[in-house]
Amino acid sequence: MTLEISSIIKVFSKFLDSDSVKLSKLHDIKDIKKLPLHSYRFLDKEESTMIKQLLDISNIGDASKLNKDNPLEDIVIVEDSNESKALNDDLKLKTEALKIKYPTLEEKLKKAITISALISSIEEDKDGIEVTGQKVLVVGLDNAGKTATLSKFGGRLGISDTIATHPTKGVVRMKFGKANLNLFIWDLGGQEEYRERYLTHPEQYFVQLDLLIYVIDIQDEKRFDESLDYFKKILDSLILLEENPFILFFIHKFDPELKGDPKILLNVELLKDNLNEILKNKKYGFEIEIYLTSIYSMISREPQFAKYIKNLMSSHYSLTDPTVRKVDGLGKTLEETLNAVIRLSESLSTQLNDLDSRLRVLEAGAFQAAQTGLPLEIASPSQSSTTQKKNARLQVLNELKDLFGRRKSLDL
Numbered sequence: 227m228t229l230e231i232s233s234i235i236k237v238f239s240k241f242l243d244s245d246s247v248k249l250s251k252l253h254d255i256k257d258i259k260k261l262p263l264h265s266y267r268f269l270d271k272e273e274s275t276m277i278k279q280l281l282d283i284s285n286i287g288d289a290s291k292l293n294k295d296n297p298l299e300d301i302v303i304v305e306d307s308n309e310s311k312a313l314n315d316d317l318k319l320k321t322e323a324l325k326i327k328y329p330t331l332e333e334k335l336k337k338a339i340t341i342s343a344l345i346s347s348i349e350e351d352k353d354g355i356e357v358t359g360q361k362v363l364v365v366g367l368d369n370a371g372k373t374a375t376l377s378k379f380g381g382r383l384g385i386s387d388t389i390a391t392h393p394t395k396g397v398v399r400m401k402f403g404k405a406n407l408n409l410f411i412w413d414l415g416g417q418e419e420y421r422e423r424y425l426t427h428p429e430q431y432f433v434q435l436d437l438l439i440y441v442i443d444i445q446d447e448k449r450f451d452e453s454l455d456y457f458k459k460i461l462d463s464l465i466l467l468e469e470n471p472f473i474l475f476f477i478h479k480f481d482p483e484l485k486g487d488p489k490i491l492l493n494v495e496l497l498k499d500n501l502n503e504i505l506k507n508k509k510y511g512f513e514i515e516i517y518l519t520s521i522y523s524m525i526s527r528e529p530q531f532a533k534y535i536k537n538l539m540s541s542h543y544s545l546t547d548p549t550v551r552k553v554d555g556l557g558k559t560l561e562e563t564l565n566a567v568i569r570l571s572e573s574l575s576t577q578l579n580d581l582d583s584r585l586r587v588l589e590a591g592a593f594q595a596a597q598t599g600l601p602l603e604i605a606s607p608s609q610s611s612t613t614q615k616k617n618a619r620l621q622v623l624n625e626l627k628d629l630f631g632r633r634k635s636l637d638l
């Protein structure tokens with residue numbers, strides 16, 4: 227048995243009832259397709275017999291051919307005669323009665339069809355399953371910022387490329403690593419037609435998933451409901467496929483200059499609340515972490531600088547402007563210079579943040595000291611260096627002054 231077949235069988239084994247199926251007897255996908263329906267762990271004998279009789283199917287291979295959206299409709303006869311009409315009406319009544327008597331039957335049948343369809347699709351083309359590595363999916367509505375975020379992580383694109391991010395057509399699959407240590411990242415284009423496809427064929431996208439990154443645009447308030455609804459449907463697909471990947475939820479486009487914006491902050495809270503509500507209702511124990519992200523945070527945590535970069539990127543004098551390209555190599559030089567400036571600014575910005583937190587700690591200390599009534603020592607620049615060292619606050623302020631000076635000389 228090849229590694230691929232054994233890995234594929236391993237993926238399916240979670241759906242199979244280990245008492246009735248001997249995994250060691252499965253050597254091929256065809257062997258799985260020949261298994262009777264009650265091999266599925268989630269179908270009991272009574273249910274599978276009922277499905278078998280109603281739909282005239284006997285094994286997993288047959289189930290893969292059924293219509294998942296409305297499986298019980300398959301038993302309705304579509305012949306245009308009085309006799310078949312009467313039969314149809316009778317059947318409709320009986321299926322309705324069946325649905326009431328066995329309320330979970332239809333759901334289970336849908337699940338059986340989805341998983342069976344996966345087995346068949348793997349036989350034709352093994353795309354849905356990445357057997358030799360970790361699989362990461364990046365999902366969200368169109369324009370949410372998925373590809374841009376991935377570019378940021380991968381560092382594949384320079385600044386000029388980030389401006390030119392195009393809507394992703396279908397799924398872009400990326401593979402990193404080699405041999406058995408692969409990381410597969412799938413960027414799922416978020417336009418509606420693609421979203422519909424993922425949700426109607428979840429088995430081709432959401433199987434054997436290690437990490438799901440969901441991206442929502444915090445600046446696009448009008449589409450919150452649409453996005454949360456999509457997220458909910460993805461969770462339903464995961465539940466159906468018994469997948470429990472770790473989920474990172476990116477509240478994205480939380481750009482540095484928006485950090486103090488009350489409306490945005492309110493929306494962040496609103497999204498978090500909605501998310502909690504969704505997860506509470508799913509009762510499936512998804513592990514999720516929420517992050518506030520922005521492609522500009524990587525450039526700088528400092529709002530002014532982010533604004534500067536954004537203006538530059540959106541200005542007509544862009545790095546991809548043909549008039550700039552005319553001068554041989556100027557575009558490249560500009561980009562390199564800009565990158566150097568960004569790196570420098572990043573380090574300055576980190577240092578500023580560190581200093582800022584140190585100052586806060588010191589100020590909190592000073593406040594407490596003031597409350598206790600102890601006098602605060604204010605150091606003057608003329609004090610000797612040993613006394614200066616003792617005065618941490620002044621030292622930090624001096625460092626800050628120096629940093630601001632250096633930043634000013636960069637003209638940011």
Ligand SMILES: Nc1nc2c(ncn2[C@@H]2O[C@H](COP(=O)(O)OP(=O)(O)OP(=O)(O)O)[C@@H](O)[C@H]2O)c(=O)[nH]1
Pocket residue numbers: 366367368369370371372373374375388389391392393394395414415416417478479480481519520521522
């Ligand atoms: N302000 C801001 N814009 C961003 C950010 N991330 C991405 N964008 C912009 O949002 C637009 C859409 O980004 P994409 O990454 O192409 O969006 P997508 O989610 O991949 O879209 P589809 O491929 O259609 O599903 C682009 O113009 C990006 O430059 C961000 O953090 N802040």
Ligand SMILES: [Mg+2]
Pocket residue numbers: 372373374392393394413415416
């Ligand atoms: Mg994209």
